[in-house]
Amino acid sequence: MTEHVHADGGRSAIDAVRISGVDKVFETRGGQVAALEGIDLTVAAGEFVSLIGPSGCGKSTLMRLIADLDQPSGGSVSVFGKSAKDARIAQDYGIAFQQAGLLPWRTVAENIELPLSLHGRGKIERSDRVAELIELVSLGDFADRYPDQLSGGMQQRVAIARALAEKPRLLLMDEPFGALDEMTRERMQSELVRICAETGAAVVFVTHSIPEAVFLSDRVVVMSPRPGRIQQVVSMALADDRSEGLREQHEFFDMITAVREALHDGSPVAAVRGVENR
Numbered sequence: 001m002t003e004h005v006h007a008d009g010g011r012s013a014i015d016a017v018r019i020s021g022v023d024k025v026f027e028t029r030g031g032q033v034a035a036l037e038g039i040d041l042t043v044a045a046g047e048f049v050s051l052i053g054p055s056g057c058g059k060s061t062l063m064r065l066i067a068d069l070d071q072p073s074g075g076s077v078s079v080f081g082k083s084a085k086d087a088r089i090a091q092d093y094g095i096a097f098q099q100a101g102l103l104p105w106r107t108v109a110e111n112i113e114l115p116l117s118l119h120g121r122g123k124i125e126r127s128d129r130v131a132e133l134i135e136l137v138s139l140g141d142f143a144d145r146y147p148d149q150l151s152g153g154m155q156q157r158v159a160i161a162r163a164l165a166e167k168p169r170l171l172l173m174d175e176p177f178g179a180l181d182e183m184t185r186e187r188m189q190s191e192l193v194r195i196c197a198e199t200g201a202a203v204v205f206v207t208h209s210i211p212e213a214v215f216l217s218d219r220v221v222v223m224s225p226r227p228g229r230i231q232q233v234v235s236m237a238l239a240d241d242r243s244e245g246l247r248e249q250h251e252f253f254d255m256i257t258a259v260r261e262a263l264h265d266g267s268p269v270a271a272v273r274g275v276e277n278r
């Protein structure tokens with residue numbers, strides 16, 4: 001079992017995610033599609049890592065492999081030292097993916113409550129936690145509504161609250177804020193920073209937004225066009241305190257430039273398809 005030594009006095013913890021030599025080839029009617037090639041990536045406990053890269057470079061595929069929703073063609077994936085399958089069965093992480101994936105016959109409150117019920121939490125604990133989470137995602141007036149009565153962005157907020165319900169040690173988030181308006185998006189980013197600081201959760205986060213990746217991450221993993229490979233890993237030389245003021249500071253813009261240049265393999269050129277500069 002691999003251990004990661006932390007800066008905090010040498011305390012070690014099991015890595016949240018370990019991806020070694022992972023390839024993924026899809027068999028399609030038109031032949032083979034090489035989606036990922038030779039991916040090596042370790043996410044330490046408590047670390048926030050974003051994946052960014054052009055459309056189709058395999059970001060979602062990599063997330064699906066970590067979540068055991070698909071299997072690699074080669075290499076291995078482990079989550080907290082377990083196989084991806086065992087970690088899924090043990091529900092070691094919370095998931096918030098692009099499609100909110102809510103159960104249409106359950107209300108907002110009942111959707112958020114689901115992981116708590118599955119883990120056998122008591123009734124009072126469940127209702128307290130659901131109330132807290134609904135407040136967190138500002139859906140207080142919508143607790144008894146059904147998903148089809150909500151906007152896409154509101155559905156996404158329900159999915160995020162559900163992912164956070166059990167205060168997981170790991171969150172897998174695939175463009176969770178993509179459907180939100182800019183103000184809500186920035187507020188949710190700050191909430192996520194706060195939640196991670198409070199719970200010590202590790203996060204693997206897919207985004208198309210460079211500033212979002214920079215604001216949230218300890219490291220940004222820049223992927224190359226298909227077949228997806230890791231082109232560069234950029235460590236965010238920023239203060240741990242990710243308060244709103246950071247968005248105005250020159251270090252923030254320096255990091256945005258560093259990630260943008262990594263996407264262009266060192267040359268400061270125009271936009272990459274599928275990556276936003278905002």
Ligand SMILES: Nc1ncnc2c1ncn2[C@@H]1O[C@H](COP(=O)(O)OP(=O)(O)OP(=O)(O)O)[C@@H](O)[C@H]1O
Pocket residue numbers: 026027028033034035053054055056057058059060061062226274
């Ligand atoms: N089930 C599948 N069958 C065949 N090909 C697939 C399958 N899933 C993904 N692919 C292909 O694998 C490649 C990577 O897809 P993936 O969705 O992981 O990219 P992505 O980086 O998340 O893209 P985007 O940024 O547009 O969401 C693409 O070429 C896609 O067409």
